[in-house]
Amino acid sequence: MLGMLLYGLINSAVFMLMAIGFSLTFGISGVANFAYGAFYVTGAYVTWQLINSLGLSFAISIIISAIITGLFGALLYRFVLFRIRGLLLSEIIATFGIGMGMLEFYRSIGLSGHSYKLPTFMDGSLEVLGVYVDYQRVIIVGVAATLVFFLWFFSHHTKMGLAFRGIAQNEHTSLAFGIESEFTAMVSMGMGCCLASLAAVVIIPLSLIQVEEGSNVLILALAVGIVGGMESIAGVILGSLIFGYAQIAVATYFNPHYTVIVMLAAILIVLVIKPSGLFGKFKELEERV
Amino acid sequence: MVEGSILRVEKLHKSFGGVQAVLNVSFNLGKGELLGIIGPNGSGKSTLVNLITGFVRPDSGKVFFQGKNITNKKPYTIANLGIARTFQMAMPFQELPAFKNLIIPLCAPRVKKIRGGKYGERDDVAIDLLEEVGFERDSAVPFKAAGSLPHGYLKRLELAQCMALQADVIILDELFSGMSMAEVASTLPIVEKLKAEGKTLIMIEHRLKELFRIVNRVMVLNFGQKIAEGLPNEVMENVEVKKAYLGSEG
Amino acid sequence: MILSFGKDRESGNIKHRKERLDRGIKARSDTIYALSSYREALYLLFPRAATIIGLLVLPLLLPEYWIKVLVITCVVALLALSWDFIALAGMFSLGQTLFFGVGAYLAGGLNHYVRLSPIFTIPLSTVGGAIFCTILILPVLRLRGIYFAMVTFVLPLLLIRIIEMTGVLGGVEGLSALSPLPNLWVSVYLIIAVFLVCLFGYRRLMDTDYGLILKGIKNNDLAVMSRGINIYLYKAQALLIGSSAAAFAGAFVTHHYRFVGLPAFSMDYTILPIACTVVGGPGTFAGATFGAFVLMPLTELLRAIGTWRVVLYSFFMVVFIILVPEGIFHYLQRKYHQIERLVKTE
Numbered sequence: 001m002l003g004m005l006l007y008g009l010i011n012s013a014v015f016m017l018m019a020i021g022f023s024l025t026f027g028i029s030g031v032a033n034f035a036y037g038a039f040y041v042t043g044a045y046v047t048w049q050l051i052n053s054l055g056l057s058f059a060i061s062i063i064i065s066a067i068i069t070g071l072f073g074a075l076l077y078r079f080v081l082f083r084i085r086g087l088l089l090s091e092i093i094a095t096f097g098i099g100m101g102m103l104e105f106y107r108s109i110g111l112s113g114h115s116y117k118l119p120t121f122m123d124g125s126l127e128v129l130g131v132y133v134d135y136q137r138v139i140i141v142g143v144a145a146t147l148v149f150f151l152w153f154f155s156h157h158t159k160m161g162l163a164f165r166g167i168a169q170n171e172h173t174s175l176a177f178g179i180e181s182e183f184t185a186m187v188s189m190g191m192g193c194c195l196a197s198l199a200a201v202v203i204i205p206l207s208l209i210q211v212e213e214g215s216n217v218l219i220l221a222l223a224v225g226i227v228g229g230m231e232s233i234a235g236v237i238l239g240s241l242i243f244g245y246a247q248i249a250v251a252t253y254f255n256p257h258y259t260v261i262v263m264l265a266a267i268l269i270v271l272v273i274k275p276s277g278l279f280g281k282f283k284e285l286e287e288r289v
Numbered sequence: 290m291v292e293g294s295i296l297r298v299e300k301l302h303k304s305f306g307g308v309q310a311v312l313n314v315s316f317n318l319g320k321g322e323l324l325g326i327i328g329p330n331g332s333g334k335s336t337l338v339n340l341i342t343g344f345v346r347p348d349s350g351k352v353f354f355q356g357k358n359i360t361n362k363k364p365y366t367i368a369n370l371g372i373a374r375t376f377q378m379a380m381p382f383q384e385l386p387a388f389k390n391l392i393i394p395l396c397a398p399r400v401k402k403i404r405g406g407k408y409g410e411r412d413d414v415a416i417d418l419l420e421e422v423g424f425e426r427d428s429a430v431p432f433k434a435a436g437s438l439p440h441g442y443l444k445r446l447e448l449a450q451c452m453a454l455q456a457d458v459i460i461l462d463e464l465f466s467g468m469s470m471a472e473v474a475s476t477l478p479i480v481e482k483l484k485a486e487g488k489t490l491i492m493i494e495h496r497l498k499e500l501f502r503i504v505n506r507v508m509v510l511n512f513g514q515k516i517a518e519g520l521p522n523e524v525m526e527n528v529e530v531k532k533a534y535l536g537s538e539g
Numbered sequence: 540m541i542l543s544f545g546k547d548r549e550s551g552n553i554k555h556r557k558e559r560l561d562r563g564i565k566a567r568s569d570t571i572y573a574l575s576s577y578r579e580a581l582y583l584l585f586p587r588a589a590t591i592i593g594l595l596v597l598p599l600l601l602p603e604y605w606i607k608v609l610v611i612t613c614v615v616a617l618l619a620l621s622w623d624f625i626a627l628a629g630m631f632s633l634g635q636t637l638f639f640g641v642g643a644y645l646a647g648g649l650n651h652y653v654r655l656s657p658i659f660t661i662p663l664s665t666v667g668g669a670i671f672c673t674i675l676i677l678p679v680l681r682l683r684g685i686y687f688a689m690v691t692f693v694l695p696l697l698l699i700r701i702i703e704m705t706g707v708l709g710g711v712e713g714l715s716a717l718s719p720l721p722n723l724w725v726s727v728y729l730i731i732a733v734f735l736v737c738l739f740g741y742r743r744l745m746d747t748d749y750g751l752i753l754k755g756i757k758n759n760d761l762a763v764m765s766r767g768i769n770i771y772l773y774k775a776q777a778l779l780i781g782s783s784a785a786a787f788a789g790a791f792v793t794h795h796y797r798f799v800g801l802p803a804f805s806m807d808y809t810i811l812p813i814a815c816t817v818v819g820g821p822g823t824f825a826g827a828t829f830g831a832f833v834l835m836p837l838t839e840l841l842r843a844i845g846t847w848r849v850v851l852y853s854f855f856m857v858v859f860i861i862l863v864p865e866g867i868f869h870y871l872q873r874k875y876h877q878i879e880r881l882v883k884t885e
Binding site for chain 3: 089104260
Binding site for chain 2: 748749751752754755758759761762763764765766767768769770
């Protein structure tokens with residue numbers, strides 16, 4: 001039982017890390033970054049290159065890769081999305097196409113396979129309340145918790161964070177106050193991709209770098225957002241917890257193969273009872289009148 | 290229930306976040322009346338209209354139309370029951386010709402019940418309606434893309450949409466704003482004609498001189514609350530109303 | 540109608556400006572009451588007739604390999620029409636493959652487990668698939684368009700994994716040895732016929748008042764709601780009508796290849812139609828058709844490049860949606876309807 005609680009928490013932390021970048025970008029600037037999965041894989045791959053081809057240390061590679069991925073995302077916004085901001089169809093197709101293109105590009109140049117691994121932070125495991133958990137997983141939970149705290153602090157106590165919240169709540173008024181919405185969108189995109197890279201670096205050591213992870217991560221980010229609510233950190237946390245624990249419960253009591261059904265069921269149920277997500281702030285009509 | 294009351298609003302409350310947009314507003318509207326709703330900017334007039342017509346859900350309170358409770362009903366249901374409204378920012382369908390803009394209300398279930406109609410007939414009805422609101426029939430104006438029409442025409446197009454719906458209650462949100470004196474002068478008779486046909490009207494306006502010529506009663510809102518109601522000249526003598534519009538001294 | 544563009548060119552001492560005019564024949568034939576010569580009738584009919592006759596005659600001229608390419612082209616074109624129709628009502632779907640796959644699996648399932656023949660499975664799957672998908676997506680219709688894209692994107696991917704994991708409906712191997720269609724000729728003319736019906740049917744529908752309501756909903760759904768129209772009902776209907784074309788395509792392909800499996804939900808079936816429509820020109824079913832009939836044979840010719848195919852599509856898709864959003868078809872249409880000439884400005 002204790003084991004299940006613990007594994008559920010770890011699972012939730014993994015999901016949360018995967019989903020937070022996407023939700024952040026969407027929540028702040030309304031940009032649905034369908035290329036998010038591609039950035040996740042990009043972060044991992046860049047880190048790998050830095051470690052293996054340039055021989056940099058793990059810590060530095062992580063930081064540089066996060067910055068590069070973030071910059072890449074911001075530039076993508078500046079030069080591509082900026083032109084089509086507000087045109088829903090164009091936004092969707094542009095990010096979607098770029099994401100698909102990147103992933104297929106990676107696949108075509110042979111980016112999968114056993115040689116592409118990322119090192120774990122620490123080997124070994126420790127005992128928590130009678131259950132053995134390896135350090136990497138503990139670190140994942142730690143990173144997730146730190147991230148939540150940091151993001152909360154950032155959005156409530158720093159000037160830029162407050163500006164972000166302002167834009168998220170009411171763009172017109174924020175513009176009137178001198179908060180540039182285009183710059184904010186660019187930064188939010190950059191931050192989202194940066195988080196994707198960080199998440200990748202922490203999670204992928206558990207297995208391999210695989211192009212399919214890109215699609216999986218995007219699906220997960222969407223699923224968590226749809227269930228928990230896209231626009232808030234609390235929503236992402238809630239969605240991750242639901243998925244994390246539901247998966248573990250189903251795997252333990254039924255059959256590990258059915259965990260995917262959990263995801264689908266959760267999405268369908270939420271869509272019926274509260275379509276904008278359990279903590280979703282979107283109020284359909286009222287916001288638009 | 291007041292005899293002959295067609296629209297009754299009871300203690301409507303609505304706040305957005307921490308802002309009280311509408312606070313404890315109630316009023317009664319008799320059939321065939323023309324009620325003016327006035328008040329400074331931000332006093333909750335448009336929110337009140339949104340609450341009545343279903344675009345915004347009230348936190349508490351009720352709206353009754355012809356005796357039936359229509360609170361929390363969807364906007365299209367309310368429109369089909371017989372309440373039509375214009376929007377403060379006139380929103381036509383930009384690329385469509387002006388008369389095509391009227392086809393959509395003419396396809397509503399309410400209108401289908403009353404007059405039936407297939408593809409071709411609606412075009413004619415649309416052009417007739419446009420003529421009623423002052424578009425010159427034989428000119429190219431009804432056929433111009435709605436996005437290219439001048440402001441006064443756009444406002445009258447909005448009015449035509451309400452008329453197309455054959456509504457019993459028409460709520461006009463700042464119909465006269467942005468219109469020139471001439472345009473207002475030519476639009477007033479149309480409104481009066483609607484009243485003469487038995488329609489009930491609510492007009493939200495800032496242009497008080499023109500409004501007071503045609504209203505039966507006036508209601509004043511300030512900071513979301515009703516501060517006065519009655520005949521125009523009575524209301525304008527009210528101290529609270531003067532404070533609201535002109536500010537208080539000291 | 541005269542459209543002028545002010546690009547003054549200096550040539551000698553005289554400045555010129557490019558001017559676009561509707562061709563005389565277009566102005567004369569714009570209202571059908573005014574057709575007064577065979578030439579005008581031909582002007583109007585030619586593009587439509589050429590499409591119909593061309594498609595009907597093509598299978599007789601092509602070698603068998605290319606007939607199969609034609610079949611796939613029509614399938615993708617049908618998916619593109621489906622996407623275009625749903626998009627005209629304001630819903631941007633990233634999941635045509637959902638409709639396709641559901642139709643495919645329904646047909647395969649009915650054929651395999653209930654032993655119904657294609658004559659029954661195909662219509663049943665078309666209608667059943669459309670209804671099933673519409674009900675699945677119903678809750679999202681109330682939300683912003685982006686949610687529609689997200690949900691249609693996620694659902695097929697989840698369905699793949701479910702089938703994979705639980706092994707239902709054939710699991711990873713899929714259902715094979717399903718009943719075939721009588722022969723290649725039936726296949727190709729069936730798909731061509733349905734495609735043409737959808738093409739002209741959808742166009743006709745969008746020209747009516749019903750289509751006007753759908754366009755209005757896309758343009759400004761609040762205004763449409765305030766005029767008494769239940770936009771969710773119309774959106775659901777548009778979804779139903781649009782997805783049935785895609786479900787048919789799925790059912791058809793199942794019997795054409797006598798197999799249904801995980802590839803039925805492949806992302807290809809989402810990306811290809813969107814790429815074709817975006818390149819051809821969204822909003823005018825003819826653009827989707829044009830895009831499909833250009834891109835699909837092209838990729839057949841470029842078969843050697845294998846998986847780079849998707850990269851190429853994505854590239855085209857992105858470039859076109861950003862730089863040439865109206866698509867190629869509008870350019871062609873303009874050339875057909877208008878002439879350009881230089882006009883002196885002084």
